[in-house]
Amino acid sequence: FAPIFLILKDPAFLTExxxxxxxxFSRRDCRSGLIRLIQLRTLDCSGVSAGLSWSGVRILxxxxxxxxxxxxxAYLAASLIFDNDSAAELxxxxTNLLRKDLCSTCPVETSSTLCSLASFMxxxxxxxxxxxxxxLAASSPHACVRARCTLLxxxxxxxxxxxxxLAFASLRDRLGDAHAAVRGAAVCATCELAGSAGANPGACLPLAPALFRLLCSG
Known part of the structure; x- marks a missing residue:
């Protein structure tokens, strides 16, 4: 398998x-174009995919x-290719497209949007x-959507x-959510906020009573 792996990593192959x-994309075969972009970004270690700015509009x-x-x-390609700085204007x-997809009645579509949004927000x-x-974190009827919003x-x-x-108030409420997955997501988000670089752990102190109740009830 080693020779095949080296071919896949070859800059000439990636450029092609x-x-x-x-x-x-020029032939309007967006599906094939997106798959190739995802493959390229996944395989690239030589910087070839750094020149994919032309693909931004196609992905949108x-x-x-x-x-x-x-x-x-398209959302998967966006999460791999869009950079927070270089793609900011694009x-x-x-914004309106993301808002529409976040409000979708299909929880799978909303979850897909949330997963990708974390990469290029x-x-x-x-x-x-x-x-x-x-x-969404407060009122979505779908626990998977509430959990993903909380993790975001x-x-x-x-x-x-x-x-x-507003975010800490939302976290406090989600720690008391009826669904265990949402409560778990709130605990993960709280730990990430308390331990992130430059964070002020004291800001999480108002969440202590809710966390203590979880410890006692678990």
Whole structure:
């Protein structure tokens, strides 16, 4: 398997893969183009995928697809290729699309959006989507969505610290959620916030009573 692995890592092969992806998009074969982009980003160790800025608009177009299979591929590609800094201006265009997908009646679609959003959340996106995320964490009828929103709170605060008051209130409520998965997500988010670099662990003290109740009831 070693020779095959070396071929897959070869810069010439990766460059050809990038050109094939560009060709697929020009032919409106978005599915094949997205798969090639994902393969390229996964295999690349030589910096070839650093020149994929041209693919940003194509990925956004696919993210707006009504076909979930294509939308999911597009969100995966976005999580691998979009950089918080270089794609910041492009991601401003995605705010309304992200808000629409977060409010989807399909929990799988919402979960896919949340998973990818954690990888490319910018300060502008955090500010614009803060209320939507906190509302989902509090009122979504699906436990998987509430849990994923809760796990996203540390990333939200890293990009938009002004939401600390609302985020900690949401964490306190989620620690008392009826579903164990959501409570577990809240504990994980609390530990991440308390242990993150530059964090103030004292900010988590208001959560101590809820954590103590969990310890006693467990």
């Amino acid at each position: 893969l990038a050109e094939l992806a560009r060709r697929d 177009e696919s993210m707006s697809s009504n076909r979930f299979a294509l939308k999911r591929l 991601l401003i265009l995605a 910018t300060a502008d996106l955090a500010k614009d989507l803060c209320n939507d995320l906190l509302s 709170l540390p990333r939200l605060l890293a990009r938009f610290p002004e939401a600390a008051g």
